[in-house]
Amino acid sequence: MAKIDLDKMLEKVKNTQWALSDIDWDAPGADLITEEQWPKLKEFMADLMWIEHVGARAFAAMANKAPTDTLRQLYSYFHAEEQRHANAEMALMKRWGMLDGDELPEPNINLRLVIEWLDRYSDEMPVYVLGTVVPMLEIALDGALCKFLLDTVEDPVCHAAFEKINDDESRHLGVGFTVMEMQGHGATYIKMVQMAARLMDPRLILGIASYFPLLNKMRDNVVAMGLSEEKLYECMRKFEKIGGRTEDGRRNPWFQIIKLHSRWVVDRDNRLYHKPVDAIVKATSYIPRKALPAVPSWVKELTYKPTA
Amino acid sequence: MTNATTNRNSGKRANGAKAKSLAAPKRSRPSTVLIVGAGFAGLGAAIRLQQAGIKDIVMLERASEVGGTWRDNTYPGAACDIPSNLYSYSFDPNPDWSRSFSGSAEILDYIKAMVERFDLGNYIRFNQNVTDLAYDDDQGLWHATTEAGEVFSARAAVMAQGPLSNASFPAITGIDEFQGHKIHSAAWDHDYDFRGKKVGVIGTGASAIQIIPELVRDADKLTVFQRTPAWVMPRPDFQTPNWQKTLFRKLPASQSALRKGLYLAHESMALAVIWNSPMTAIAERLGRWHLKRQVKDKWLRRQLTPNYRIGCKRILVSNDYYPALQQPNCKLITWPIARLSENGIRTVEGIEHQFDCIVFATGFEVSHSGTPFPVRGSGGRLLAEDWQRGAQAYKSINVAGYPNLFLTFGPNSGPGHNSALVYMESQIDYIVKGVRTILDKNLKALAVRDRAQQVYNADIQRRLAKTNWNSGCKSWYLTEDGFNATMFPGFATQYASQMEELDLKDYALITA
Numbered sequence: 001m002a003k004i005d006l007d008k009m010l011e012k013v014k015n016t017q018w019a020l021s022d023i024d025w026d027a028p029g030a031d032l033i034t035e036e037q038w039p040k041l042k043e044f045m046a047d048l049m050w051i052e053h054v055g056a057r058a059f060a061a062m063a064n065k066a067p068t069d070t071l072r073q074l075y076s077y078f079h080a081e082e083q084r085h086a087n088a089e090m091a092l093m094k095r096w097g098m099l100d101g102d103e104l105p106e107p108n109i110n111l112r113l114v115i116e117w118l119d120r121y122s123d124e125m126p127v128y129v130l131g132t133v134v135p136m137l138e139i140a141l142d143g144a145l146c147k148f149l150l151d152t153v154e155d156p157v158c159h160a161a162f163e164k165i166n167d168d169e170s171r172h173l174g175v176g177f178t179v180m181e182m183q184g185h186g187a188t189y190i191k192m193v194q195m196a197a198r199l200m201d202p203r204l205i206l207g208i209a210s211y212f213p214l215l216n217k218m219r220d221n222v223v224a225m226g227l228s229e230e231k232l233y234e235c236m237r238k239f240e241k242i243g244g245r246t247e248d249g250r251r252n253p254w255f256q257i258i259k260l261h262s263r264w265v266v267d268r269d270n271r272l273y274h275k276p277v278d279a280i281v282k283a284t285s286y287i288p289r290k291a292l293p294a295v296p297s298w299v300k301e302l303t304y305k306p307t308a
Numbered sequence: 309m310t311n312a313t314t315n316r317n318s319g320k321r322a323n324g325a326k327a328k329s330l331a332a333p334k335r336s337r338p339s340t341v342l343i344v345g346a347g348f349a350g351l352g353a354a355i356r357l358q359q360a361g362i363k364d365i366v367m368l369e370r371a372s373e374v375g376g377t378w379r380d381n382t383y384p385g386a387a388c389d390i391p392s393n394l395y396s397y398s399f400d401p402n403p404d405w406s407r408s409f410s411g412s413a414e415i416l417d418y419i420k421a422m423v424e425r426f427d428l429g430n431y432i433r434f435n436q437n438v439t440d441l442a443y444d445d446d447q448g449l450w451h452a453t454t455e456a457g458e459v460f461s462a463r464a465a466v467m468a469q470g471p472l473s474n475a476s477f478p479a480i481t482g483i484d485e486f487q488g489h490k491i492h493s494a495a496w497d498h499d500y501d502f503r504g505k506k507v508g509v510i511g512t513g514a515s516a517i518q519i520i521p522e523l524v525r526d527a528d529k530l531t532v533f534q535r536t537p538a539w540v541m542p543r544p545d546f547q548t549p550n551w552q553k554t555l556f557r558k559l560p561a562s563q564s565a566l567r568k569g570l571y572l573a574h575e576s577m578a579l580a581v582i583w584n585s586p587m588t589a590i591a592e593r594l595g596r597w598h599l600k601r602q603v604k605d606k607w608l609r610r611q612l613t614p615n616y617r618i619g620c621k622r623i624l625v626s627n628d629y630y631p632a633l634q635q636p637n638c639k640l641i642t643w644p645i646a647r648l649s650e651n652g653i654r655t656v657e658g659i660e661h662q663f664d665c666i667v668f669a670t671g672f673e674v675s676h677s678g679t680p681f682p683v684r685g686s687g688g689r690l691l692a693e694d695w696q697r698g699a700q701a702y703k704s705i706n707v708a709g710y711p712n713l714f715l716t717f718g719p720n721s722g723p724g725h726n727s728a729l730v731y732m733e734s735q736i737d738y739i740v741k742g743v744r745t746i747l748d749k750n751l752k753a754l755a756v757r758d759r760a761q762q763v764y765n766a767d768i769q770r771r772l773a774k775t776n777w778n779s780g781c782k783s784w785y786l787t788e789d790g791f792n793a794t795m796f797p798g799f800a801t802q803y804a805s806q807m808e809e810l811d812l813k814d815y816a817l818i819t820a
Contacts, residue, residue, distance in 0.1 A: 018658070020658040087658050123610070298607045307662050
């Protein structure tokens with residue numbers, strides 16, 4: 001993947017917009033979801049939808065910090081596009097009878113913690129932290145989960161929707177990796193020092209504390225659906241491969257950190273990592289919902305309705 | 309739209325050389341001064357010329373009424389965002405302003421009353437839309453051709469057609485597909501009943517933030533589409549107490565004193581608005597305080613928080629905009645607009661927002677390089693061509709190669725912090741000096757020297773580089789390439805002082 005021209009990419013993004021109303025949500029095929037699939041798929045879709053939404057919020061934070069006007073516009077579009085994906089996935093849930101009236105599905109507790117963190121701290125995070133974490137989330141969670149879904153679900157409407165979603169995601173990744181490479185330029189040493197200082201930031205530590213269990217929790221959900229966790233790991237390795245394809249990309253210290261972390265995640269024998277993180281997943285499941293503050297209002301922007 | 313009319317006519321003109329020779333245009337005897345536009349600038353110029361004893365004036369107005377921008381902008385809530393005592397002419401004070409910030413109807417009444425008070429009616433030719441303005445080197449005359457086929461000539465010409473006079477629908481994909489009602493803020497449809505309707509407003513600029521609090525009262529559902537949030541400051545608006553009106557009438561010096569006070573208060577704002585100074589940070593804090601006080605929801609506040617330095621774009625004032633956005637029937641959308649469709653607006657989050665009516669509060673076509681009609685100078689040169697790489701003038705008012713032509717609100721004359729009329733008075737008085745010089749010295753041409761214009765502009769651009777307008781945001785002040793041909797980089801007092809003297813050594817004086 002060569003470095004892309006961001007101005008041309010912005011034009012392309014503007015010219016390839018689609019809307020929920022471009023898809024016939026009542027077309028035949030909804031009955032292809034088996035009874036056995038349904039309950040697990042419901043949980044999986046809710047998580048997937050929330051991950052898109054979380055990605056959207058991260059892009060919103062990046063838009064405010066973007067160093068150039070083109071990137072600012074691109075991130076504003078990506079923010080909205082991630083929301084569109086969440087809306088489309090909610091529309092699929094509606095089609096499959098997985099929504100309780102107009103109610104939003106509940107996010108799992110680990111996502112709920114990530115939402116809380118994003119709402120509180122994402123706007124204060126430096127753009128190069130988000131700029132590395134977001135491609136990882138997109139590839140590992142979003143990309144991988146979408147792939148599983150298409151392998152499992154035969155409903156043609158689901159495939160039609162994800163064809164559009166995946167087209168968007170490939171553009172998000174193209175920009176994400178280009179930006180990672182841009183960040184790798186220049187004084188690595190200064191960046192390392194800055195990064196070390198950032199790592200001391202308790203807000204970032206909190207973010208890491210919610211991100212680690214989220215990955216393990218998603219792995220558990222994937223396995224619960226009867227899918228091979230190896231596929232999730234394959235996607236995470238893709239991050240390592242694409243992100244590290246150039247020297248600039250490899251020089252980005254955040255890439256190195258995330259890469260190292262993804263290696264821990266995929267190595268189930270790494271008990272030093274998985275034991276405590278799995279314990280956190282278990283512990284967080286005991287957090288009473290009432291203990292968390294009310295969800296921020298951006299969470300309520302989701303809708304499955306193509307028109308308003 | 310006016311704009312479309314102009315374009316249509318220029319098209320006719322382009323292939324109409326033959327037509328011209330067939331029907332000879334009606335010509336009148338040359339006047340001393342020809343003024344294009346009977347808005348604030350044109351009428352003010354006529355008044356001051358008249359007071360200087362120059363009464364051979366002809367004013368060409370494209371509409372059938374005076375008032376310019378205040379005749380056209382009659383949308384609900386239209387008002388000035390500069391206090392009325394400063395947004396009026398010092399040579400024509402009005403003791404009876406009903407509010408500290410008057411509405412458009414009252415300002416229009418003030419303009420109309422000016423015509424009566426100064427007996428300007430005889431100068432104005434209504435329904436004369438200028439389509440061409442050309443200088444004749446041999447005769448030293450400007451000829452204005454109008455859509456009605458008449459030609460008006462004069463020794464000096466004043467362009468007072470206004471910088472914000474051509475309203476335009478934005479170039480959004482699918483705009484022609486929308487089947488509902490479309491309204492532009494500068495051409496309001498007063499017959500449209502908003503009650504019970506689903507209404508979308510595109511834009512959150514100066515017009516939009518006045519329209520939204522009004523529409524939210526009537527519309528069943530109001531959806532506001534924002535691209536960039538503006539800095540919104542509190543508006544100290546109040547009804548004028550009767551004692552004040554009486555005081556101003558009995559003791560006019562008290563009104564002049566208030567005007568002076570308001571002027572100085574606005575001058576001090578230049579420190580916050582034009583340059584990045586400690587005052588800028590204070591102004592931003594005030595803006596954030598206003599937002600925090602009026603908007604409790606954290607996400608909505610984030611959506612409404614500007615991410616550029618205050619002053620870089622136009623600063624807005626309103627007390628009721630933020631509360632209006634939080635009404636149960638109102639919603640702010642910050643997703644980018646993907647396109648318009650048959651039934652509404654599709655935004656990038658994939659949702660089609662459907663409307664009965666869309667209000668375009670998207671502003672005006674500000675010409676940074678072109679002119680509203682072809683302006684031909686000495687030797688037939690075209691102003692639009694001379695300005696291709698960005699508009700330039702000498703002291704904002706004269707252009708080299710265009711003798712005896714005076715511009716109001718020409719290049720780099722815009723204020724960001726003070727009343728436009730303060731700047732306009734300086735321009736008008738300069739015009740009077742120029743015309744007086746032409747008459748007194750019996751000049752065929754008073755032509756600014758190219759070198760003087762270059763020196764002046766080099767200085768202006770050097771000073772602009774240090775201002776907030778050139779600090780990185782996108783605004784109508786700048787061209788696509790980021791060239792600032794709009795704003796004056798200094799205090800109004802500095803502008804007034806540069807316009808104080810007509811320095812004849814910067815001009816070539818050509819006698820008949």
